[in-house]
Amino acid sequence: MNVISEEMRSMIHQQLEQIEREEQVQILYACESGSRAWGFPSQDSDYDVRFIYVRPLEWYLSIEEGRDVIERPINDQLDINGWDLRKALKLFRKSNPPLLEWLQSPIQYLEKSSIAGQIRAKSPLTFSSKSCMFHYLNMAKGNFRDYLQGNQVKIKKYFYVLRPLLACGWIERYETMPPMEFERLVEDLIPAGDPLSIEIHDLLRRKKAGDELDIEPQLPAIQAFLTEQIEHYERIASQMAREDAVQVQELDRIFRLALQEVW
Template structure:
């Protein structure tokens, strides 16, 4: 499947006359809790030829393709850098993915250095916090709930917990996010991960009352501790310098 995905990405890049810089898996396959019928959520970054960026016209800065079980979305380099300035978490997470389909020489390392400079714990915290609130409404003990929604809520809750304990960007994989939870909670969660691997996306689960009680306690701790979080770097100089260097790099033209 890896080679099939890479071939599809290269075909799309050739069709649109862009240069592929980075491509990875996101979603449940990268997060570590796929179902047997999970799609492949593929995200990539690309760049145009230098003259494309000199046009006075506003141009499309994203590409997408749905093909069978492949869900593919790409962002232009300039768009990606502007989103990084805002500490955009979907972008940042792509460089934490354990499944990388392609990386141009040096690009992943360069971009991760930029992430370290522009990562904003408070912005990422509130992104995940909003997802916790969204999925918490539909995932409660005593009523059937989708494991997919539960794991979205859980992963965001654990990411918030990570941010309050660690200066680094939260990892993408759920199992790594368990680092700052109790062994008892971790064991229960991993049992549910194993269950989800055997069930279709439509499966309704019921139970886990004791786990919900512990997660509610964790949520209350996060609510009480979030005020100490840091903001990000607001200076654009580093991003501008990187972007100009990439446009002037003859490797890509």
């Protein structure tokens, strides 16, 4: 499900080039960040394109801080927005999970210069088990609370609770950034042949086949797993130690290098 048609790739590249012209920026890196990268898109899923860009040196030398995001109106096909490199590096230092996911996306559209690779190489040093665990746990709790209560639930929302909870499981087991791909998390963390695994794979098969997956009765094995795991990771996350942030001097070096390489 990670295959992107050449026609769609071409359209995304055209959009990125248009942003560069209109905004007078250079896009360093662009990737897919949503359900297509996770491996469970619907037939009508849009493309969630995220990018990191850099502006000319003069822009950073103003006494006024400018807007550090670029967003384009969302349409039925494309949701595209990006962060300025300085903003990205500040968030990277705090082990920002969405940014760490972008850097390891299985669907990449663009990578210019050495900068994305240098940031990626520093990821193990900035990764914080505690902050990432809380990020995924809060995501899971919010979706579980909003969509999976009562006898009849929004069945497709199981993926949006399962994936962050499995990400918590990966962090607990390996103390590294979890992979984006949902099936990789399932295969690593849930024994094959287990009733839970069978139920998850059946749900995934239906989603890939284009089933609507709207309002249906709860799935007992998955529902029980989610309840148990949320309680478990609430206990785990609160006891985790907070790691030190990476030295800002190293990120300053990467930022300055980007300006030299690009301009």
